[in-house]
Amino acid sequence: MPPKFKRRNLPLLMLRARERVLGHFRPLLNGNGVTEQQWRIVRVLFESEPLEPREIGDLCRLSSPSLTGVLARMEEIDLVSCKRLKHDKRRVEVSLSPRGRALAARMAPRIEEIYTSLERLLGENFCRQLYGALDEMIVKLEAVENSDDG
């Protein structure tokens, strides 16, 4: 029985690889009571605060509808605080709460440890090339998305 597809399923292959990577972080995230998506947000806010939902969505690849729920839950468990801008009532400003900031500070070194172990498993050179390849993919496959603007 010859294969009916010449190419392997690339999105599936990328999903598999990503699952493996996430598998190394998941215990830490679960142990600290944050989901993967919540951690993405905590992480970007820890680097630069405050941010607006639209910016967070772009940085963390979360759609606007997803973001609405995620931010609501994060505010619920006191990870972030959201306040509407006075000069533009459409917009919202999101910041880490003290608890969220403490969580980020506490988790950061553990996260780095995991990256160190990943680099040991994969090799530093491999990792460098991997990041480069992913960046290159994102740039080269980006144009097509925006080509149906007009």
Next chain:
Amino acid sequence: MPPKFKRRNLPLLMLRARERVLGHFRPLLNGNGVTEQQWRIVRVLFESEPLEPREIGDLCRLSSPSLTGVLARMEEIDLVSCKRLKHDKRRVEVSLSPRGRALAARMAPRIEEIYTSLERLLGENFCRQLYGALDEMIVKLEAVENSDDG
């Protein structure tokens, strides 16, 4: 303000790259009324039929709970048929329906076209190395998952 993390968010980077790839397939999938997950299943069944849920879950990286719903919906819209095995009533056998098989046959060449255009955008050599790198990651990061068996 120095960065607080030495490493970039690798799962996020992989998600971004995967999103770009999927962006090229999504119009075709949506146009044919199948979700990404449903297409993964149709595709593996088109290559080798029949399969059991557990096998499909492993091949397509769908958890058992997700699979239950996805397969139910696929049976609902007549893409697959599920029948329980006589000699082992725990197990189920999933096959493509005639309609599912026709869909796969009709979509296959369009899928290949998209891969061709991706290869043109990224370069054949790049793609070959990409597949290799992802395979390597999956193997090298696999051991750790199974190391907490005992």
Next chain:
DNA sequence: TAAATCTCACTAATATATTAGTGATCGTTC
């Protein structure tokens, strides 16, 4: 062969993803 164990699909509950659409608000144009 009865009990303990294991496998399998499935349920339950909550969190996200995806697609389409909406209302309030802002900037621009006339």
Next chain:
DNA sequence: GAACGATCACTAATATATTAGTGAGATTTA
């Protein structure tokens, strides 16, 4: 400055993801 178009967060509806747990049914063990 009122109509217009654009932006923004948000809602609604459906599909998946994740984690924990269950019960029927097969397999192993005692």
